[in-house]
Amino acid sequence: MFAIITSKELSHRINHSFEKGAVFMKFKLRNGVEIPAIGLGTWKVPNDREVVDAVATALEIGYRHIDTAAAYGNEEGVGKGIRLSGIPREEIFVTTKLWNTDQGYESTEKAFYASLERLGLDYVDLYLIHWPKPLSAESWRKMEELYEAGKIRAIGVSNFHQHHLEDLFKTCKIKPMVNQIELHPRLQQNKLKEYCDQQGIVVTAWSPFMQGQVFQIEELKQLSQKIGKPISAIVSRWLIQRGIVSIPKSVKPERIRENFSVFDFELSPEDMALIASLDRNYRTGADPDNFNF
Ligand code: NDP
Numbered sequence: 001m002f003a004i005i006t007s008k009e010l011s012h013r014i015n016h017s018f019e020k021g022a023v024f025m026k027f028k029l030r031n032g033v034e035i036p037a038i039g040l041g042t043w044k045v046p047n048d049r050e051v052v053d054a055v056a057t058a059l060e061i062g063y064r065h066i067d068t069a070a071a072y073g074n075e076e077g078v079g080k081g082i083r084l085s086g087i088p089r090e091e092i093f094v095t096t097k098l099w100n101t102d103q104g105y106e107s108t109e110k111a112f113y114a115s116l117e118r119l120g121l122d123y124v125d126l127y128l129i130h131w132p133k134p135l136s137a138e139s140w141r142k143m144e145e146l147y148e149a150g151k152i153r154a155i156g157v158s159n160f161h162q163h164h165l166e167d168l169f170k171t172c173k174i175k176p177m178v179n180q181i182e183l184h185p186r187l188q189q190n191k192l193k194e195y196c197d198q199q200g201i202v203v204t205a206w207s208p209f210m211q212g213q214v215f216q217i218e219e220l221k222q223l224s225q226k227i228g229k230p231i232s233a234i235v236s237r238w239l240i241q242r243g244i245v246s247i248p249k250s251v252k253p254e255r256i257r258e259n260f261s262v263f264d265f266e267l268s269p270e271d272m273a274l275i276a277s278l279d280r281n282y283r284t285g286a287d288p289d290n291f292n293f
Contacts, residue, residue, distance in 0.1 A: 039065030041249030055081025069097035
């Protein structure tokens with residue numbers, strides 16, 4: 001049983017009628033495409049047995065969403081993992097991203113088809129501009145065409161501040177459906193999340209576990225003890241209850257499983273408030289305004 005929840009409906013649904021026993025949840029994008037609320041991150045996972053096994057294991061456990069990028073160098077292994085799992089392609093939501101040096105109208109098309117070839121797929125579910133760059137408007141124009149041609153089910157951006165989105169809005173025909181940004185208990189991005197909500201853009205949280213640092217936060221250790229759930233599940237649950245997609249990365253089967261165990265409990269308003277109090281505007285990665293790759 002799936003609970004399909006849009007960002008706007010979410011607080012209502014969570015407060016009043018969260019479906020007990022739901023196996024997993026999805027959010028609805030503006031064009032009706034559904035994005036599973038939990039995905040497997042694959043940054044820094046080598047393009048060998050490691051990524052193949054991580055992807056196949058995640059899909060066996062129940063994940064239906066895999067996040068990769070041309071820049072991770074592991075699209076080939078991700079594709080192999082998908083095929084190894086035996087799960088039908090149409091059940092899986094695959095995201096990949098356009099790298100900075102490939103931005104531009106013609107080069108976006110070339111980069112996109114190269115990604116498809118490495119993945120061994122004939123479409124992707126979500127294609128993102130990885131970082132905002134001066135050529136993003138041109139890249140976006142090509143992405144709109146690929147979307148309209150049915151090669152991509154949804155298009156979006158990553159690491160876009162509000163001002164980057166506003167710039168894109170000046171020239172785009174189709175607004176981004178997703179913004180994938182760094183977001184976790186120490187960087188809650190409330191203003192940008194609110195702006196994305198207003199624009200009908202679903203937010204995905206990258207580095208939801210702060211690349212491992214989240215497990216050191218004392219208040220989360222105490223909350224974990226109090227409610228008897230691992231910090232990993234608490235953090236993803238907190239994101240999902242805010243209408244945010246979580247894409248934690250692990251290559252360890254027991255952690256991949258633990259990171260998916262977020263659908264059999266709810267955080268109370270008090271628990272949510274406690275996590276809200278942990279915001280420190282602290283980044284583990286680059287600020288998109290000062291990223292020069
Ligand atoms: P995460 O915040 O997901 O943290 C991953 C780290 O936490 C790894 O060291 C992992 O180790 C460890 N870990 C995972 N689960 C557990 C657990 N249950 N208990 C203890 N440790 C755990 O980091 P990422 O930076 O990888 O972010 C997630 C994904 O977001 C990326 O993989 C990528 O797909 C995406 N991303 C996108 C970016 C963008 O610019 N759009 C930028 C950065 C990331 P181990 O593997 O050994 O378990």
